[in-house]
Amino acid sequence: MYILNAPLEKVIELDHNIYLLKVHSPEITSNINPGQFLNIRVSDKLAPLLRRPFSVCDVEGEYIYLMFNILGEGTSILAHKPKGSTIDILGPLGNGFDLSGNFDTAVIVAGGLGAAPFPFVTRKLNGKKDILTFIGGRSKVDVITYNLKNIREATDDGSLGLKGNVVQLLEKNIELLKSKKTKFFACGPTMMLRALKEFCIKNNFDCAVSTECVMACGFGICQGCPIESTQQHEEYLLVCKDGPVFNIKDVEI
Numbered sequence: 001m002y003i004l005n006a007p008l009e010k011v012i013e014l015d016h017n018i019y020l021l022k023v024h025s026p027e028i029t030s031n032i033n034p035g036q037f038l039n040i041r042v043s044d045k046l047a048p049l050l051r052r053p054f055s056v057c058d059v060e061g062e063y064i065y066l067m068f069n070i071l072g073e074g075t076s077i078l079a080h081k082p083k084g085s086t087i088d089i090l091g092p093l094g095n096g097f098d099l100s101g102n103f104d105t106a107v108i109v110a111g112g113l114g115a116a117p118f119p120f121v122t123r124k125l126n127g128k129k130d131i132l133t134f135i136g137g138r139s140k141v142d143v144i145t146y147n148l149k150n151i152r153e154a155t156d157d158g159s160l161g162l163k164g165n166v167v168q169l170l171e172k173n174i175e176l177l178k179s180k181k182t183k184f185f186a187c188g189p190t191m192m193l194r195a196l197k198e199f200c201i202k203n204n205f206d207c208a209v210s211t212e213c214v215m216a217c218g219f220g221i222c223q224g225c226p227i228e229s230t231q232q233h234e235e236y237l238l239v240c241k242d243g244p245v246f247n248i249k250d251v252e253i
Contacts, residue, residue, distance in 0.1 A: 001090070001091065001092065001093065001219070002027050002028060002031075002089070002090070002091065002092075003088075003089070003090050004025065004027060004028075004088075004089055005086035005087070005088055005089075006023045006024060006025040006028070006064075006086060006087050006089050007023070007024050007084065007085075007086055007087075008021060008022070008023055008024075008081055008082075008083060008084065008085050008086065008087055009022040009023065009024050009063060009083065010022040010083060011078075011079060011080075011081060011083075013079075014067075014144075014146055015141070015144070016141040017069045017070055018067065018068075018069050018113075018144060018146075019067070019068055019069070019070070019075075019078070019079045020057065020065050020066065020067055020146075021064075021065065021066040021068075021078060021081075021087065022063055022064075022065055023063065023064045023065075023066065023087050023089070024062055024063055024064075025062065025063075025064055025089065026062040028064055028089065028091060028092060029059050029061070029062050029063065029064060031092060032056055032059060032064075032091070032092040032096075033092070033096035033097070034056070034096050034097050034099065034117060034120040034121040034124055035055070035094070035095070035096030035097035035117055035120075035121070035208075035210055035244070035245045036055075036056060036091070036092040036093060036094050036095070036096040037053045037054060037055045037056065037091065037092070037093050037094050037218075037244060038053070038054050038056060038064075038066070038089050038090065038091035038092060038093065039051035039052065039053055039054075039089075039090040039091060039093060039215070039217075039218035040052055040053075040054055040066075040078075040087060040088065040089055040090075041088035041090075042074040042075075042077050042078055043074070043077050050216060051088075051090060051215075051216075051217075051218060052074060052215075053093075053215045053218060053240070054066045054068060055067075055116050055117040055187075055210065055244075056092070056117065056120055057116050057117065057119050057120060057146075058119040058120045058123060058147060059120055059123070060123075065119070067113070067115075067116040067144075067146070068113070068116075069113055090218060091218075093218045093219055093240060094218075094239075094240055094241070094243060094244050094245070095242070095243060095244070095245055096245055097117075097121055097185055097208050097210070097245050098208065098245075099121070099124055099125055099129075101183060101206075102181070103129065103181050103182055103183035103206070104129060104130060104180060104181040104182075105129060105130040105131070105132060105180040105181065105182045105183075106121070106125050106129045106130070106131045106132070106182070106183060106185060107132050107133075107134065107177065107182050107183070107184045107185070107205075108121065108122070108131065108132070108133040108134065108148065108184075108185050108186075109134045109166060109170065109184055109185070109186040109187075109188070109196060109207075110133075110134075110135050110136070110144075110166075110186065110187055110188050111135075111136045111137065111165075111166055111187075111188030111189050111192040112136075112137050112138075112142050112144070112188060112189060113144065114186075114187035114188030114189065114192070114210075115135060115144040115145070115146070115148065115187070116144075116187070117187055117210055118133070118148060118185070118187070119146060119147035119148065121185055122147060122148055122149055123147070126149070130150075130180070131149045131150055132150050132152070132176075132177075133145075133148045133149060133150055133151045133152065134151075134152050134153075134154070134166050134169050134170055134173075135148070135151055135152070135153050135154070135166065136153070136154045136155070136156075136165050136166030136167075136169065136188070136192065137153075137154075137155055137156070137160075138155065138156045138157065139155050139156065139157045139159045139160070140153075140155055140159040140160035142155070143155060143160055143161075152169060152173070153169075154166045154168060154169040165192065165195070166188070166192060166196075167192065167195040167196055167199050170196075170199060171199070174203065177203075177205070178203070182205060182206075183205075183206050183207070183208070184196075184200060184205050184206065184207035184208070184248075185207075185208050185209075185210075186207055186208070186209045186210070186248065187209065187210040187212075190212075190253060193209055193211075193248070193253045194253050196209070196248065197209075197248045197249070197253055200248055200249075201249065206247075207247070207248040207249075208245050208246070208247060208248070209245065209246055209247075209248040209251075209253070210243075210244050210245050211227060211239050211243050211244050211245075211246060211251065211253070212239075212244070213225040213227065213239040213240075213244070215239065215240050217240070218240050219240060219241060220238050220240055220241035223238065225238055225239040225240050226238060226239075227239050227242075227243065227246075227251050227252070228251065228252035229250060229251060229252075230249065230250055230251060230252055231250055237251065
């Protein structure tokens with residue numbers, strides 16, 4: 001784990017309110033796995049003691065890419081940082097996706113900004129495993145496909161792909177999925193993940209899920225990001241330390 005000020009190379013506006021930060025940090029890139037996250041201090045003037053978690057979108061050489069949308073003052077500051085300024089980073093943190101194992105096809109399932117960690121997953125698996133990507137959003141402007149492969153889409157309003165949600169899209173492709181030796185990798189809104197958990201249990205699919213939670217310290221000291229375990233009665237795990245990636249059957253979503 002490092003605490004460092006990393007130089008900002010570029011801010012890229014991908015699409016409707018979606019941004020990428022390209023940050024130079026060889027220390028982080030040589031030690032991070034897909035699914036891990038960074039805790040970033042946005043500004044010394046804005047809640048200076050608190051950091052905000054950002055999943056790592058991709059790694060290319062010595063550069064990290066972070067994907068986010070503008071939701072408030074903090075993310076607005078990040079989106080307008082000039083090239084050459086620095087980003088105060090703590091990381092890498094948490095446990096990432098286990099990309100090993102006895103599967104031939106990776107099935108990526110994401111809703112909205114839940115697509116953020118999967119370009120890095122795709123990069124790591126490309127050429128080693130087949131990849132199928134299922135992306136959902138409320139409308140086509142919410143479907144993020146940056147650096148993903150073999151994409152199938154669903155939107156609530158029918159403006160892109162299947163009219164419905166991403167789990168309904170999986171149901172439409174159930175025969176294809178059952179014909180392959182698969183492992184699912186997922187991230188997205190809570191309602192999507194609950195439906196996905198039911199789908200995976202019903203169909204006996206293995207699924208690793210990246211969970212989201214408000215975090216403060218990012219490494220387990222503050223105990224501020226509990227998630228209930230299904231394996232031990234009344235036991236809680238910490239999203240930052242024990243996750244953010246869990247087997248979808250092992251946590252209450």
